[in-house]
Amino acid sequence: MEFAAVTTLNALTLISILLLVGLGLAISFGLMNVTNLAHGEFVTIGAFTVYFVQSLGGSFWFGLLAAPVVGGLVGMVLEYAVIRHLYSRPMSTILATWGISLVLQQSLELAFGLGAKPVSPPVEGTVDLIVAVYPAYRLILIGIAAATLTAVILLVNRTSFGLDIRTVIQNREMAEGVGINTRRSYAIAFAFGAAIAGLAGGLVAPLAIVLPQMGVNYLANAFFVVIVGGAGSIAGLLAGSVFVGGLTSILNYQISPSLAQALVLLAAIIVVRLRPNGLLGGAFR
């Protein structure tokens, strides 16, 4: 019983992180077709925001609120300065965003110095859930991830802005024809994706290392869950995160972590071979 509970919670933690990092990428890569190799740096920026706020004596929670704001602002500037000029040139986007990621890493290194930055969690210790004892902060992380996912689904499906976005993505010319400002929609969507990545960065900061190069650890996994789940849908992203996160957590307990990682990759290759559009590949839901 305890084994099942802890395994589930471990899996949920990993799924939450994958989901939040992947959400921003599902929007830019899955929906807008922008292969953004600087996506990991939005995670880094979120984590550094929390570090910066804490280093000035601010609370973790204020830092966590600031993280998506800063991430979103940087995303907005990038979209305006670089990405919007390259929507029709996917290959150039890859090169440009890779360059941006290097520039951001080096800038952070120049501004904050070499090496890891300390971030303290808002709560210490564990919570007794009767069936299992589990770190309090991880439970908070799972809760915030679930809330964010719900909010994004509501935003996309229940608001007029969400309707605009879905229209623009299905057919940009037609959307322009019916009077939607597509440039504005793209800009907002991109910044929104960056903001969620920033939030993810803020959330992982007390849990993992905070370093200018930390984004790399998350970038590959983000593409991984988006592609396995099915680019272009939030349900697909959820499926991809559950598949990768769940399998990793279960295998990691049973066998050596290096082998577990290889097996998860192998399983993903098989999935993509059998279902080229991902587990739930298809239209935007």
Next chain:
Amino acid sequence: MTKLILNRRTLIKAGGAFAAASAIGMPGILRAADTMKVGLSIPITGLQAILGETLLNCYRLAADELNAANGIGGRKVELVIEDNQTTTKGAVDKARKLINQDKVDVVMGTIISPERSATLSVTSRAKKLFFYPTNFEGGECDKYFVATGPIPMQQVDPMMPWVAENLGKTIYVMASDYAWPQKMTEAITAAYEKVGGKIVGADYCPFGTTDFGPAFQKIRDLKPDVVWSMVVGNDAVTQLKQYRSFDVKQPLIAPLDEVFNKDALPAGVAAGTYAPQPYWMSLDNPVNKKFIASFREKFGQEKMVNGIGEAGYNGLHLYALAAEKAGSFADAEVLAALPKVEFEAPQGTVRVDATNNHTLCHSYIGKALEDGVSYEIVSDFGTIKPVTPYCTL
């Protein structure tokens, strides 16, 4: 853009500045006869940047101390500093540059195994002396390779009876997936079984692991007496943060030191952890007190120093003593004199063993204090002679 106007006055000024700059920047060329060169291959950037800076500063301190006296045999020590970026390619390129272009008398530095192996591949072919300061897995054997840090048999073998008696009879190992932790685990297993201990599990996590949850779950189920971590570098930060959040009660042995604890870890995270090291800042002897005081005077009062840095510092001093004894900077002659000299190091007296060019180092177990930075010494095993069945020179 401002217009560049050349007249007699600016030209004279520029010429003067150039001459001054040359005198500072290129003393090796101007005064080749009275300097000797130490080539340093340091991870100034990349994965080991935190430890790299301290190591470099320790070499600077040793060079300044030598230069303040008589240099080495009357020659000033000039450090040629190169950043190997913690990569194998960087280490190979920089070793080649130091040897072929700068014509250094000796190469020193590097921290992790890939940097060391890459550097050694160049220095051993060039028959150039290479002093390596870090504690490592052993297994390297080369006439011109000198290790001033300990190998597993110097750290693990004396330590295991102490662990069995004071911490417990079962150990769970969680480590980064590369050579050093795997060789260390072999050494730990062998030495621990001799005293009735047992390794109940060992997990090697790939570099870049961001979630150690399943490993902590295993620890909870297996209930070992002790957890021995050999997760290194950036991953160690992630792992220790999560170790605390999972509230693991078992004592933790982890390869940490004062520099890493202060610069990379959140405050207090390392508190109560044990580590084997050849050197601790808290060693109570006049040589160490002077070492720390000089280091802080040069590089900042809040700065910490660690075992790797101290071994680098010892290496340069041992080289200086050997070169003076040999009366030469020729590699083979310095090497011949090296086992005959002793250095009063901050850790205690050190010397190089003639049979394998490894150093007779001290072996201490430290326990991190409440602040999670400094260590108290809980056991002192004295000086341990390096014994290497695989290497007889």
